Amino acid sequence: MGKTEQLTDTMFYIMAALTKPRHGYAIMSLIEKTTEGVVTIGPASMYTIIKKLLKQEWIYLHDSSGARRKVYQLTDKGRRVLEEDFKVRKRLIQLAEKGLKGEEV
């Protein structure tokens, strides 16, 4: 993935949930709760993205020996990627916000 390429929405949501160690189900319910049920992520999509993020080394398998479910967290690299993407998204949100309020953009 090149530097200019944007994260897909689903990737962004999952990475946003992984600033703290969480397992798959926790990620899904956190995203649902935060968006009041507007955004849901299906288990197959979720699994596909988790695998992809592990491969890119943007997340890692958190040491959770003994835990029944695998727990993941962002790596430093993943944090930087999320931060870059966040900046772009934030600018767009501000654009929409100002526009909706009738302010000059």
Add this chain to the structure above:
Amino acid sequence: MTKRKYITSGGLAFSEQKDMEKLRRYSLKGWHVKKFKFMGYTLEKGESTDYIYSIDYRSLNKGEDDDYYDFFSSAGWTNVTSEGDIHLFRAHPGTKPIYTDRDTTVSKYENSSRFMNKLAIPLIIMTVLMWLGTVLTSGISHTVFLTIALILTVLAIPTTWTVIATYNNKWKVEEKKGRVNFTRAVPYLLLIIATTTLALGGDKGLIISVLSSTIIGAVAFPTAIWLIMSLYHKVRQN
């Protein structure tokens, strides 16, 4: 004694959605799918329930299964059965779909075609080489080449067909309409080519053998694939 019955599949590459709807209709009548069976499914009689079904294609390494199925069960999807890289899930209506965005749905169909692609390319190359051999030789070697060429054609045509179908599934998700229309036209194109060759007075015997091998292939091929798939799976398990 549980009552069982067998129903056919339209072939997952060709009619995944139709198959899933069919399984739902049977569940409403109390017949629930238990296993994949050669070119179809085994159903078991139980209580009538409204279940929806979904398929996922994924090659899992040893020890990954639990984690994978756990993702699904926490979202309300129960694993009914799995064979090789194909996993069947069921849930109650209203459960959120297993794929919720386009990018990952595209990768689903990439996973589904991976095995077939590996098989198709060498098979097609071999088939072409054998037909070349048939044309270039005479006598005994000609017969040998012809026999091998026919057998390979039997396998190659349906394999190619299936690969095209899986790509088609992927392109549909990606909304590449041009390519979808093109693959839809392929059978007609082939028919036109075959008829033209016949009309131009090609070797009629040869054309008839190719055509009949295609028909045999439609039957023999799924058998072969099924055998290879289950062998492949058994080897990987051990």
